[in-house]
Amino acid sequence: MTDRASGRTAAEPSTTPAPALPFDPSEPLSRLRRELATGPDGLSAREAARRLAVHGPNEVRRKARSSFARELVGQLVHPLALLLWAAAALAFVAGLGVLGWAILAVIGINAAFALLQERQAERAVETLARYLPEHALAVRDGRPLTVEARDLVPGDVIVLEEGDKVPADARVTEGGVEVDLSMLTGESVPAERMAAAGLLGAPLLEEPNLVFSGTTCVEGQARAVVFATGDHTELGRIAALSQRTRREASPLERQVKKVAWLIAGVATGMGAVFLVLGVAVGLPVTDSLMFAIGLLVANVPEGLLPTITLALAVGVRALAREGALVKRLSAVETLGSTNVICTDKTGTLTRNRMRLRALWTAGHGAEPGPWAQELVRASALCTTVTRDDDGELHGDPTEAALVTGAADHGVPVDVGRREAARRRLFRFDPRLRLMSVVQDDEATGGLRIVAKGAPEAVLARVRPGSATDAARSAADELAQGGTRVLAVAARDLPPGAEPPSRRQDAEAGLTLLGLVGLYDPPRPEVAEAVRRCHEAGVRVHIVTGDRGATAAAVAREVGIGVPHLHVVAASESLGDDELDRLLVEGDAEIVFARSSPETKLKVADTLRAHGRIVAMTGDGVNDAPALHRAHIGVAMGRSGTDVAREAATMVLTDDDFATIVTAVESGRRVYDNVRKFIVYIFAHATPEIVPFLVFALSAGAVPLPLTVLQILAIDLGTETLPALALGRERSEPGIMQRPPRPRHQGVISRDMLIRSWGYLGLVSAALVMVGYFYVLWRAGWQPGDPTGTGSPLHHAYVTATTATFAGIVTCQVGTAFAARTDHAALRDIGVFSNPLLLAGIAFELAFTAALVYVPALQDLFGTAALPLDVVLLIATFPVLVWGTDELRRARRRRQRPSAARSVLAVSVPPWSRRKGG
Template sequence: MPNDKLTDDQYAQLPVGELTKDLNSSAQTGLTATAAQQELATVGKNVIQKGKQENELLNFLKNFVSLMACLLWVSGIIAFFAGTPELGIAIWAVNIINGLFSYWEERAAKKATDALSKLLPSYVNVIRDGKQTQLVAEDIVPGDLVELQAGDAIPADARVLTSSSLQVDESALTGESVPVDKFVEYKHSDGQFAIQNIVFAGTVVTSGTATVMVIETGMNTEFGKIASLTQNQKKTDSPLTQELNHLTRQLSILSLSIGLAFFILAIFFVHYPVAKSFIFALGMIVAFIPEGLLPTVTLSLAHGTQVMAKRHALLKSLDSVETLGETNVICSDKTGTLTQNQMTVNHIWLPDQEFTVTGTGYYNNGKIQFQNQDVDLKNYPDLNLLLDIALLNNDTKIQEPKNAGDAPKILGTPTEAGLNILTAKAGLNLADRLQDSPRLKELPFDSTRRMMTTIQKNQDGKTYVYTKGALSNLITVCDTILIDGKVEPLTPEYKSQIDQANRDYAAQGLRSLAFAYTTTDATNFDNATPANTEQHLTFVGLAAMQDPPREEIYEAVRKCHTAGIRIIMVTGDSTLTAKSIAVKIGIVSDAARVITGEEMKQLSDDQLREAVKGEVIFARVAPEDKYRIVSMCQANGDVVASTGDGVNDAPALKKANIGIAMGVTGTDVAKDAADMILTDDNFASIVNAIEEGRTVYSNIQKFLLYIFTSNVPEAFPSILFLLSGGAIPLPLTVMQILTVDLGTDMLPALGLGAEQSEPGIMERPPRKETDHLLTKTIIWKSFGYYGLIATVISTFAYFFVNWQYGWPHVALAASGNTYMVATTMTLAAIVFCQVANVLNIRTQRNSLFKVGIFSNHRILWGIAFEICLLAFLVYVPFVHGLFGTANLSLHDWLFLICIPIPLILIDELRKWIVRKTMKGTNQ
């Protein structure tokens, strides 16, 4: 078969006889079943491949080999050398559990996105052996004869053989929402997909019928070629992965430096043998490595994905959660994302009066009003006539959804759907009117004359010609005008008045549709043509319509501006409409620059980079232009989220730091290329996801703060021991230190990973690329504030116990029951300080009482666990020897229980001072 040697344009120009011969088919009977089977074996299934699939084993193993995971594997080995094999096993177990959890979460996300994605139509009507049959779309092959009708998704690239008023929505390929006319005759306009007699896979029939012959399937279609290009792009590591790698290097240097310092001090101050000093130093290295970091990160990300899923944002990768929090530019489509994707008539203009139409959307029953009063159509015959034309001169049907809450399905054009809603608001019923006024003839819309005409036999016995279309075209075939029920000559003054009204609507971002009529005495309309029918019309009026902004978009845009996030609208719509919507919803001001696709081609990369730094709107651009816009933003150092639904959006989605596909209107290629899928196609869901991403990053920082806070009181006893030359016995043993790190601290720390968004988190600017997880603020708070207080309290507890047993008159015990009680009290004091710290760290500036002490159940369960674990270590005899613990008395517990209360109150005072003195700052 030579079909892969011809281009679409060459196929489009072949005579039908040569086309069918080349494809071994017939224009009447299609392929034979035998030929179809042979062709299927040759070209394969009509499917869009998902790109090179990762080896599942490698996908599984990658969860265990990150830089932080490798650090934990090494830590386990060090623990074995340090003579604590149980510790090494525990560290490895943490690593294994975290890897399994991470793999499970990403698998669940992948299954959810796979379930959401639906590629080509399940079944198509095909003619084989001269008989019509239904086939699964993936089984069609080049040469198949396919019948199409309104609402059908086109399963493959095909040549149009017969056509009746065929219009196709090619927005998945071109981004242009206006349906395209398709004809049998060949014509090639400007643009890659502008072949008049070729329909493309992934597009949708909006009106009319056709018989087409398949010329390309699967990855050979234009749809498939773009998918293939997209799949070859490689994603770089997410900002979180890069940051965790940076943090791992920081922690490795910190831990090794501390270990080296303790090794030297043990030799020169305590005079330990080198081997014993080395074991001691290894224990301190392990103590300073946050074993719970990876599980906390994974839990935070997993919790974030679950929250986002409930808020209509489906993440395919856990790392993508945090990347959203770093986003500072959103390149957004207009139609369906910022707007409702529901063309709605706002105004009806007649030469002598104007009416407003209230209510938006298919389920919002608005009204037609005049001077804020409901309209009785009986009193407005001219309005009644315009509505009659809108109702009868209309081929679009609105199909009610199967499930409550789903959007209705439009079988036709959005513009005509808007007229249907308008007439429904007026209480008109199409079925009733067609009985009274049946259609005798239709002259379908085409892109040349930009009008549509129907001929209706009315119940008054007259035959009416109803025409609607673009004002600039329709006004040329009108020579009279209807004013207050009277037909008058269409004078230049009237034309000027109509033109001014049209321009006023355009300035508001509204699209005008003009209506006209005439009556005829003819009875036979077989030979009716636009030339002999659309003439000497009477102008009736205009309907001004708009795809209204989503109700929640205003607050979402406000949040973005407050959060330091810029929004760049990228649309195929006109400059007037794009700017009107962008200004109306607050994305930009009136001073914003509008750049068209043609103007963009004239800009160098440097000029475009400069343009995207300011207030800018891109209008009349193709989806492939979005790739360049995203690239230039990234070249400026921006972290970019980009939305898209079409096939040609896929490269930009892949290029963006966060690609966001539409779940309702998006093509499968777009969904495959994206990192996130919006199940409601709503811009506000992106803003919600960004808020959650910021929360995840904040929670990871809270974990670091919490973990490092306990490291200070853990390390200080060893410093006392070393600097005193061993005169002060170790107030805390290595096993007790590790009990805090891997035992009591673990669950409360994980609870911080599920902390809710802190009030005001969207009032801060996005974090910069140069900002790191481990900040100076975290180091100061952990070592100089929380950690210092815990150090003072735990050290006091150690000496308090020894004081009870006779110190300083008696030397500090280095062994025996007194020593074990003292070290146990030190351990317990650290644990109770951490109880207060985990509650304090939940908020940076806001009061703990405002967010609610009991609002995070995971932390409460974690606190309960650590106290129970401490009690286990204190009162179960067989663990005393392993952990160096002993029983505590009642008054010891009374001292411990009192620790958290003043610590919480002190921190509440600090936060109050911060709120008063640092209002509006980040930390």
Template structure:
């Protein structure tokens, strides 16, 4: 005896084998399982539920915030400070670490609920046949072998094989395909994959029409839905580019700080002959000066501001670092339905007798034959409903049927009255049959006559017709008429439209036929309806902006290739004839073939995609160095949304599964919101570089005083204390840095190509500008200010300035001059770093009012540190006189002017215009 075939889902049988064999393998019969057998199988197979694998706990996530590379560097600084007897400094540094970790944790905290959301896709109850009787049981208690009864409006509870009847099923949660698909127990042809099998239905999908009976062959994690859940759990999020760059910056800063500290510790003890205790204080001070304590909180707060700003543009981000990642996006893989399109069907046009009729909402028209008969049939042969509301028509039921009702209402049909009379006048419903591809109703008309109204696939319906209705009246259907219908159908279908045909006939008596075949023969053909999911009006402009910004768009959809191609052409994603491949073709490619396809085909559409297809595409693009945004709204999209750099889910039409798996949720489901978010991401990236430059520029003037102290062998006292450094890093520079994070977009930000994935926030030109240009100018000014105060008091090198000495008050004033000098230089640096090339005149002095408020706070904070006695004792400061304040007033102008000259030189060399931007 041969072993049964194994299915793609790992089942020990093939769910598409002969039905008698399948029933035998499942140990069931057409009367269904017995209650005791169902209970036994429930113990054997477990409950029909999606199980969740536990993710990382919140304690681990919180601990991660305390072990960030920059945080580790600060821990080292705190330990050294505590070991060196500087308890207050150690406490201050630990406070910085704790506050930043708690803030970042609060912003990043996000429960792993994607699998929990999958559970919501299973209905609470299911109708089954057990022991020959129909019963309603909890869906979680379904077992393989149960006979499942399906009808319109049911959400399917398990994977099953139809054994009788036919249904239309909304497969979009699993495949992304917008149109319901037919499923029938009478399989016509073999399928290339289970999802395309004509006689299989799947857990989580919705029956939109028809009735059928099916045998359950898979439950829980063995279903297609469970397979996606398992795949989603296996896919782990990647470290964002910003996290990589911050880690790289932390390593660079750590290297500089440690090397500098060790080098000058050795230099201070061996060359400058400093006491070991003084040399250790110096090394700790140098380490603290090199570590920008305010960098992490500033980046975190700036990203949070970016998140709030994006929310106003209808894009909700669930991870802070995703803001910056968006700015580097160079490929967007977008679905069609609901993203590029409105996600609802509308009738584009009716066709009858060689003429077209285009519906116009809100305007009634007088329509003659055969259009009036066509509209009447569209209203009669329907199970959907529409209701008038302030916003238009609210639709319920099958999307295509409700679209036909709305179009008929716009053209003068009394749809609301017809809906009220439907149950009273309908004598028989021949459900949609996926094999026959048509649906028919038998309705009693007001004159008492019984009429059959049919709709379905145009060519199949045409084959059941003997006559045709034209503007001149009804006549026999000729070969020329058939060819005209065929040409119209192919023209509309080739444009990506869904085409339905309509027919009617008067019954021979007052009772509908028992045999469907008799009711649907000798029909009179009425015409066609071409339906579409129209593109969103704002998408074309957003696509054009993407092209100008150098962002590539790939359509990856569950829809048919022709439909996707037509929409892509209408919104400008493709200009010529795109390369259209199917998900099965992609899944069958070798890695090198897929890489070549994605590299060489700039205009690409992937149709009939599945979860693995999207994962393969994301992995291949990221492997080529691209930063990928992937859109999705269905359950099947969850794994790819997790794997992409930016997973984009639809907030309105999307499933909760997709929203939980994604990084960004669009509240309006529009592609244009993705483009707006990319622009915001680029602005955030630019602004992070601006305030990082601003923060790093102050490292040099903080380090130089300690070098002077070491190189002089202690003859020159420390020009700056460690507590004053913390007052700068966490006090005076924080608000202006945050304000730089609110700079508006620079002109042409969406005209430049995306930056390479590997390009970091820190690069050589920025470090040269921060440390060697702005930093040296600031260092020269503040060092000069320190010596100006000390020398004016009569100090000479080596003279004592400690507590109790005559010059101690002057020394406090001199260190205060260094602190105040760095603060003053910060003002000039803030204006200089607002742009990398443009002049201040081009962007406007007052265009960032938050920066002006930040500078005001900076001045007031510095004044409090300098003049309030309690703060003087904490930070070791002394009051400054009028002469010192006048000298300080020149510092911002000098810093800004020197960088303005540098930028003017850069503009002239690059040929940039000098006029307003």
């Protein structure tokens, strides 16, 4: 079998092959019938039954599901899950049963989410089956017979009529139909399919005599012979591609694993070090072990994943309000790191609503006047669209645009009166490439024949001297502008004449009225969205099944490809080397026209192979494999197919490209917020560690400034709510003016560690130790003085440890405000703009007050009531922590504005820069 028969080019990679067709549908019809052992009268019922046993049912088959138990075990031994298992075990060892059970619940929830995601591809394949009709009209034993579509076999002759779904891939042998192929090609204009010879070298989907399973006949009538069923159809091939592509972990999911291991390593190291130090300074082994376990449990990030999940969930809810439904939480963050968007044209960049854009009349060109009104009225009369009770037009979108255009030009056509005045209707014939009507003409009292269709078809039927040369030039010019061009011509019959038939050359001897140019206009908000993409360093490519000239016109109108746009008219012919050159080495934005499922998949694979984070939009069945393969698959909610929506990770409820840009901004905000609460959590490690270093380095001369239960109260009680609230922070100014972050950049950077451990942490540790020593020295303590139970200084020691505990909590407040911004001043985002953070701070202060002043809790946590002067001292800690970090950020903003501008200029590619921008 040839490559052409499979719909693939020799240059396409072997990793995504189309299933081999048993029969070559492009060969001459007589030879195809011989190979299929069939004829015009179809198969006998017995032969059909035999072939059904050989070829199997005509349905999309799904690969066998893997064992549920195996998938569950795989999720439970995930690296982060193993870390959480260890944390739960330590919690139970330390006697913290509630914490242990909570961690086990987190493990279960995480595993359930992951299992649901793994089933996503299987759901997409199951949805493909809905596109197959339940029944088909097949010719068996020489007569038409309604059979179940799943029982069709190669060699069956099927009958197709207007409104039918095509039940299998077939070659038209008689008649002609117009078929909506948008689910496979993405092209909005119906395609003509007729009994004709094939085109040499044409891709399978562009063969003029082939129809494909799952598509819909919108006009005409035909017979066709089935050459492929089940998995060998285009629909089956797409199902195979969808099952072959699998989702990979998002950048955030990979980074979370690294963060979890880093924190676990630090926590384990801290526990081991303090176990040794505790024994070395003379602490009882049981006390040292208890302290080490408490320190380890307190620092294991059991709350990290829930906190990240909440931040992502907030992003999901925000996007839902903007018109984007995200099916996988991590997709929100992935969008934030996206640096390439591959978008469809129809319905995403455009409205998917054809509009009458241009007119050309014989002798008057584009000049308005009564001749232009006559042209648009005649074109609207030559339509078959209907209007419902609500006034909505139904039918071919091109014809609906003609009716609407006539009203816009002041010559509305009443659909009901049009039908009443119609004497004959000659439907669109794919072989003739035109349609015509015979209408009563109120002006002359006679009849008028109006024809419309492809310019070359209509111009061949007009009378000599009808400006045909000028019309051809005008048609070429309109087509270059991205419009669909139709020619309209008419012939008047004298009063009393009988309506002619098509066989009587009703469509001959016409007079050219002119040309109409129809256009699917871009959405008004897309140009601004594209500009924002370019400012953010995001490249935008168009991957469409439409014509190159049409897509290029839309691209230029919305600003894609400014200043360089490259149009690939025949995307099927692209090899890997050429894709590398275009997508990686070149500096232009690209229009990939006439794209097949493999083309989209190859584009996504090429970009991924070179480290790009790819968002791919799609609405058709043909888009499902690429939507799976891209980092972010974005499906259309209104115009999209169920298969695309199942395959995608995000669904646009408004089908609007601008919503993708909003999602990119939301993703960047979520990523920033993840980093903010990691800074917040890390900053408290230093003030928790320093007191024990002081204890260890003083060889016990300085008593322990903090107890294990107080550490747990901080890390599991006071710290949690503010950390969660930081996941709700608004975007910092300029978030969409910076380039996408490098793929290799981790969630944790060196600057973050310096800021959290070395700056915020050290300031907090110093303040905490000041409060601790202030209470002891006020009571007359000297290094080495006993502070144990029964000693004169014991109450002062308990008060001092309480001051340490309360001081760390108040430093957390200052850290929370400082962590809200990475570069900007706090006033730029608003001091009170995060009410959840304010509520979280109020809770932790109330919780701390309860531990300090409620007698029952004092006995449990080893605290004592703080005097007023100590409270006033500790109350200054939040301002000092936040204030010192605010000064640090202000100094950095003054020192690095020119450096930031130069980095941005280098990071933003040349194609994203604009004049005046």
